[in-house]
Amino acid sequence: MARPGGWGRRSRPAERRAERSERRVYRVGEVAGAIRDTLGGRFRDFWVEGELSQVTEARSGHVWFQLSDEREMASLKGVVFSGDRGAVKARLADGVRVRVRAALDFYVGRGETQLVVKTMLPAGEGDLAARFEAIRQKLAADGLLDEARKRPLPRAPRVVGVVTSSTSAALRDIIRVSHERAPVRLVVADCRTQGPEAPRSIVVALQAIQRLPEVEVIILGRGGGSAEDLWAFNDEAVCRAVAAARVPVVCGVGHESDYVLAEMVADARASTPSNAAERVVPDAAALAEEVRGWRRRLEAAMNARVDRSRIALERLDRRLGDPRAVYQAEHRRLDALTRRAQRHLRGDLDERRRSLETLRRRLERRNPRAALRADAERLRVLQDRLRRAMAKELERARRDHGRTAEALPRAIERNLAERREAQATLRERLRGLGRPMIQRSRARLGALAGRLDALSPLRVLGRGYAIAFGPEGQALKRADQVREGDPIRVRLHEGTIEALVTPPIENHE
Structure with a gap:
């Protein structure tokens, strides 16, 4: 039931969706960029077939068109950029059915999806287009389409090799343009340029012309024709022979709108055989004019160098001045130096004379x-x-x-x-003092002699005692100080005797 004021009660799922939408709001640019990245990543290189309409060519060379489906109401906008016009083999006109190799791009500025054309073929040539693409991918995988491997053309070759049919209009165009531009020697290797035998014939001709050491560059050419007529120049063997050439190769096959794999592999591509001759053979008049320009620049540089040298010489001449004046000035300076030298010599000589006289007088004095x-x-x-x-x-x-x-x-x-x-x-005085002193000294000496005689061991020996000495000369006090058989010495009152110790006897107190 609706609430007053027109507000209704939201359901829970609706509230959840509202909350999610409030959490993340995308900008238009973000959405458009996401569409572009998604389409560009998925439809980067694909084939599509349809009918051309609303074909419009701009001044820049870009061609805009609409590709429609004949079975249902569906169409895609597309563009062929001017740099890719060479890959367009179909007629760009309304009502033409074509098969397109393209990438899908989303133009963010207008919010439009368009096809960016890489290759465009008539719709009936679908098998040839598939073979063309398969060979192109193999060559690209081997690095033969890399721009880095392509060699520069010689500036002014003297011998040019031409690989084409000797009876073709392309050869006559190459000869005419070459002779108009500069006197150059052309060496022609005849070959077939159309039919089943054409690829092998082209490879043999390329190998043969490279055996001439004087050949500096090769033109591989053929006039215009249908895709089947030009298919020999899409052959893998021909492309690999062009890539393996000893000298640079310029490939000019068909008209400007024709595009073959040999041109991708060659060192340089020409829109026509005549254009190939123009790229290889320099214009003698242009070279002469270039040489004259270099000569004028060289003369101007030499004149400028001469002018600078002349100015420097004039400055040096002004700094140097007249040689006679310089000589006179140097002569005067030399005279002044001579006079100064003479004065210094005379002064030095006088000083030496005075010193000599002083030394002579000092010598005379000494x-x-x-x-x-x-x-x-x-x-x-x-x-x-x-x-x-x-x-x-x-x-x-x-x-x-x-x-x-x-x-x-x-x-x-x-x-x-x-x-x-x-x-x-x-x-x-000495007589009075000496007698009493002598008497006292004699009495004290007698007393000391008596005491010494009483204590003397000789006095004890005189009473019948003896002193025994052990083997080591020590006085013996106990019997256990010696052993049986030890020699001892016995001191008597008068004399000494030697004895040996016999078995001990019992001690008697």
Whole structure:
């Protein structure tokens, strides 16, 4: 039952969906990008067949069209970019039924889905398209379609090899264009370019023309025709022979709208045989003009170099000036240096002369002969002074000796008398003190001698006792200090005897 105000009660599933929608709201760009990624990942490379309509070619070379299904109301928009026009083998017109190899792309800006065409063939050529794609994939898997392996063409070849039918219009176009552009030698290897024998014939011709060492580049060409007519240039053996060529190969088969696998493998692709000749043979006039341009640039560079050198030379000339003025200036400078040198030499010579004179005078003063004469004179003066001093001292000593000789006997006699008197006094005192001292000393010595005699072991031996000494010289006090058979020495009062120990006897107290 509806509530007032038009609000109704939501069911629980509806509430859950509302909660989920409130949790994540996508932007339009996110949805469009997801569609583009999904379609691009699933429909990246596929074949589709339909009828062309609304075919429109832009100024840029892109072709827009609509591909419709004849059985039901369904259509897809498509585009052929200008760079892929060579892969279109069908006529681009309304009502033409075609088989398209494309990728599906979603254009985010307008929200439209379109086919990006890689290859377009008439609808009746479906088997050839499948074979074409199978061979292309094998060549791509072996790396023969890589741009990195393709070699540059020689700038100005002198010998060009041509592999085509000797009776074809393509050969006449190649010869005409080549001779119009530059004088070049063409070597033709005849081969079949159509039919079942054509692939093997092309391979043999390619191998044969490479045996000529002077060939620098090869043109592989054929005029226009249907897909069946040009199929020999899609043969796998032909493509591998082109890839294995010793020199670069330029492939020009059919018209600009024709596209064969040999062109993908070749080092360069030409839209027609005439265009192949234009790519291989340089334009002599253009080369001459290029050489003239290089010559003009070289002359300009040389003139600029000469101008710079001339300017540098003029600057050096201005810095150097007139050689005569330079010579005169250097001559004046040399004269000034000469005068300065002479002044310095004269001053140095005078200084050396003065030094020599000073040394001569010093040498004269230190002459050994002069020094000897001066020393002799000083010695003579000193000798005179010494003789006079010695004479005076001798006279004074004589006077002192006379006085001493007179007083000396009296002093000696007086000293001797004094000493005799002192000696007599000392003798008397010594006699008075010496006798009592000697008597006391003799009495004390007698007492000590008596005590020593009483304690002497010899005194004990004199009473009949003896002292026994063991083998090691120790005095024996007990019988157990020796053993039977030990030698002993016995000291008596007078003399010593040797004995041996006999079996012990019992001790008696």
